[in-house]
Amino acid sequence: MPQKNTTLGEFIIENQSEFKYSSGELSRLINSIRLAAKVVNHEVNKAGLVDILGAAGDTNIQGEDQQKLDVFANEAFIKTLTNREIVCGIASEEEDDYITIVGRNKKNDNKYVVLIDPLDGSSNIDVNVSVGTIFSIYRRVTEPGTPVTLDDFLQPGRNQVAAGYIIYGTSTMIVYTTGHGVNGFTLNPAIGTYYLSHPNMKFPETGKIYSVNEGNYVHFPQGIKNYIKYCQEEEDDRPYTSRYIGSLVSDFHRNMIKGGIYIYPNTAKDPNGKLRLLYECNPMAFLAEQAGGKASDGITAIMDIQPTTLHQRTPFLCGSIRMVEKAEEFVKEFG
Ligand code: AHM
Numbered sequence: 001m002p003q004k005n006t007t008l009g010e011f012i013i014e015n016q017s018e019f020k021y022s023s024g025e026l027s028r029l030i031n032s033i034r035l036a037a038k039v040v041n042h043e044v045n046k047a048g049l050v051d052i053l054g055a056a057g058d059t060n061i062q063g064e065d066q067q068k069l070d071v072f073a074n075e076a077f078i079k080t081l082t083n084r085e086i087v088c089g090i091a092s093e094e095e096d097d098y099i100t101i102v103g104r105n106k107k108n109d110n111k112y113v114v115l116i117d118p119l120d121g122s123s124n125i126d127v128n129v130s131v132g133t134i135f136s137i138y139r140r141v142t143e144p145g146t147p148v149t150l151d152d153f154l155q156p157g158r159n160q161v162a163a164g165y166i167i168y169g170t171s172t173m174i175v176y177t178t179g180h181g182v183n184g185f186t187l188n189p190a191i192g193t194y195y196l197s198h199p200n201m202k203f204p205e206t207g208k209i210y211s212v213n214e215g216n217y218v219h220f221p222q223g224i225k226n227y228i229k230y231c232q233e234e235e236d237d238r239p240y241t242s243r244y245i246g247s248l249v250s251d252f253h254r255n256m257i258k259g260g261i262y263i264y265p266n267t268a269k270d271p272n273g274k275l276r277l278l279y280e281c282n283p284m285a286f287l288a289e290q291a292g293g294k295a296s297d298g299i300t301a302i303m304d305i306q307p308t309t310l311h312q313r314t315p316f317l318c319g320s321i322r323m324v325e326k327a328e329e330f331v332k333e334f335g
Pocket residue numbers: 093117119120121122123213246247248249274
């Protein structure tokens with residue numbers, strides 16, 4: 001059991017042997033994400049000063065152009081990963097197509113691709129609510145040394161070698177898995193070091209929180225409508241509490257600690273739901289399963305879905321195992 005005061009740097013070195021493909025490459029990659037997260041954290045924390053420093057699109061008093069935070073975060077992660085020649089390709093929510101990374105010597109032998117949502121929940125920034133970064137890492141399937149192809153990115157979530165998120169909240173945390181449980185590290189901003197604060201995180205088997213945008217209720221499929229009614233009934237340990245931040249990372253993080261279910265279903269308007277399979281749902285599903293929870297589209301486990309496009313969407317039910325199973329029963333029965 002790792003010590004609580006272990007730093008993330010120490011933890012990565014100590015646990016390197018657990019990586020499926022033992023090489024320093026994945027450690028260096030996680031290190032780069034840790035670094036980019038600090039840069040983004042610094043910028044996110046300044047966001048409240050926007051009225052003083054100038055809004056996105058303006059030029060600030062130092063003559064610097066102000067960027068939207070999601071654009072800033074996207075560039076910070078891409079630059080860090082590209083400059084360090086640590087991956088062979090990146091796909092991002094902010095980019096239409098994947099990015100091929102060609103090394104300085106025109107040859108890139110790196111084996112990993114990263115898929116990332118650089119700043120999820122960014123509509124919450126203006127109102128000082130927590131946002132996050134979500135990342136997912138795969139071994140490429142094509143030959144190292146050749147340019148990456150779409151096939152390297154369109155892998156089912158089961159193939160992930162690591163995944164995680166950074167939450168820019170009341171404190172900043174990195175929570176990640178390499179397939180050996182889930183560990184959470186909290187940033188001490190005074191010295192810029194992440195410490196292991198949440199070793200071996202686990203979803204409680206069941207919980208009392210359901211998180212869904214109930215404003216869309218009329219558009220939900222019947223199974224989800226009935227499950228929500230079930231959550232609200234006065235019976236056994238119900239009614240449950242409704243908590244919805246509208247920031248996936250924050251809703252997931254709270255539910256993992258307290259026990260709960262997050263739901264973003266398909267609707268009449270959005271037949272595949274809203275959330276993206278590759279860089280939102282798959283990494284969360286990997287974390288959920290590693291933490292004893294469950295993630296599905298109502299029928300199929302999220303990580304078993306074979307992706308066909310980079311930005312494809314999927315309905316998403318995720319959280320404490322008993323709650324997800326119950327919601328699935330409703331989907332099966334009522335559609
Ligand atoms: P984004 O990638 O545009 O930020 O959208 C993803 C976010 C999730 O973080 C959040 O759970 C969901 O969208 C909220 O959507 P809604 O406002 O429709 O409830």
